[in-house]
Amino acid sequence: MMSGEFDCIVIGAGVQGSFTAYELAKRKKKTLLLEQFVLPHTRGSSHGQTRIIRKAYDHDFYSRMMQECYQLWAQLEREAGVRLYRQTGLVVMGPENGRSYQLYKKTLQNNKVPMVVLTRENFNQHIPGVVLAEGDAAVVDVTAGVLYADRALKTVQDQFQKLGGVIRDKEKVTAIQPGPVVTVSTSAGVYRAKSVVIAAGPWTNKLLVHTGLQLPLETVKINVCYWKEKVPGSYDVKQRFPCFLQTESEEVHHIYGLPSNEYPGMMKICYHMGSKADPDQRDQQTNTSDIDILRRFVRRSLPGLLPEPAVVESCMYTLTPDDHFVLDRHPTYQNIIIGAGFSGHGFKFGPIIGLILCELSLGEVPSFDLSPFRIGRFQPKPKSAL
Structure with a gap:
């Protein structure tokens, strides 16, 4: 059985989890990235060779996020010396x-x-x-074009490992025990960390059940x-x-x-x-x-x-019911961070979502207004008095 102590454990090595782990490693945080399948795999939402990258959206807040996201994609291209984007419109x-x-x-x-x-x-x-x-x-x-998705995912994972990050694939999470230090048990080991980020795509609610929370995810x-x-x-x-x-x-x-x-x-x-x-x-x-x-x-x-x-x-x-992301802290456990509900349009946001989830896990003020992405929007509103 493996074990270890970390600053942060990120569960899910898709694009959002991988960028979160990369941002944490850039800040010299000891970070573990867990993946239930052997990498690379095609069971989730981050595989395939291409995705559209665009600023064209029907909400201003997505367009504003993409302005910085383009810069972060370009920065990763320069760091790794790998082409990740082709402008086509x-x-x-x-x-x-x-x-x-x-x-x-x-x-x-x-x-x-x-x-x-x-x-x-x-x-x-x-x-x-x-x-x-x-x-x-x-x-x-x-400004829009094609992102080379598989290549982008491999590139950010490679950069994470170059920064000292640890990836363990073929390790399914079997339990999450909240607390001031979170204990994460997998099929191969037990790990502890000051904070945990859950970025597990369609498996999010299967993990959240360990924390007493279920989100309205389909x-x-x-x-x-x-x-x-x-x-x-x-x-x-x-x-x-x-x-x-x-x-x-x-x-x-x-x-x-x-x-x-x-x-x-x-x-x-x-x-x-x-x-x-x-x-x-x-x-x-x-x-x-x-x-x-x-x-x-x-x-x-x-x-x-x-x-x-x-x-x-x-x-x-x-x-999610409104097709917007979930980017928030767990309502009960502030050191468990959730990134979910990327609704088939989240890949292009990988660098900015990784930055935001990293900031949340470190207790920092997030770079963007997260009000459209808070878990509280799903809670029943109290009825006004007659």
Whole structure:
């Protein structure tokens, strides 16, 4: 059995946990990063070769966080000498008078993000191979692009270890005993630390049960679909074909796409929702209704792709009722910090979330206003007196 004393233990070596551990190690804190699976793995939410990075959002606070996040990604690139990002731009499309589309456009303007508003007349000149739906408008977040996700995750873990951090994979947490010093038991050892950060994605509530807390988190399995180009190179990242986000179609949730990269000649296009699934039983969830939605979209909007997915992979989302993150201290145990509910849009925030969770674990004032992310927002509000 292994054992050890640490300043901080981080549970979960996905992107958020890995950046938290890295920030702690930069501050010369003795840090242990625990992962239940052998690294690298594809069971959570941080695997896969690519993610979209963008400042285009429907809430100002996300756009503001991303301003600094871009700088932190660039800093990691310089430190490691590894390229983690390719600028392609992001085309946001949606009904011109639709609420969601207008919010995206307004947030870009509010935060002075370099942007281009496209008209129906010049859309195809700038974005060939995409049919803008009748009544839709489009705006480009020029700063957006593709993050190389697997490479980014490995890079931050390597940097953490270079700073003296300890990673132990294939160690499932079996118990958490709160106290002034927190005791964490795993399948291979017992560790103690002044603080613990739980960044375990879809397994968050399974760990929080040890602390007497359950959050309103829903775990869903997403089908990650790749669509073959009819003419290879038509939608290629090397040709600077942009990422896209289709808001408010006839469907409830967004559709997003990335230029062909991980599979040559195939574009990644997904529906931003899936079907409820236990992360330990995910392979039993075989619902493909989202793929039917995507087939219709590809047929209508991307004539250069075959309207049948060539490859289907999967990913887990952890959703909160309002789709905003949880970044907070445990309401009972102030030295247990929780980062959760990244709702399928958290990867790009990895560096800033790691910084915030690090600050919380050290008792520092966080770099950003965390009111949208507090656990207290889920508590029932007292009824006013009649």
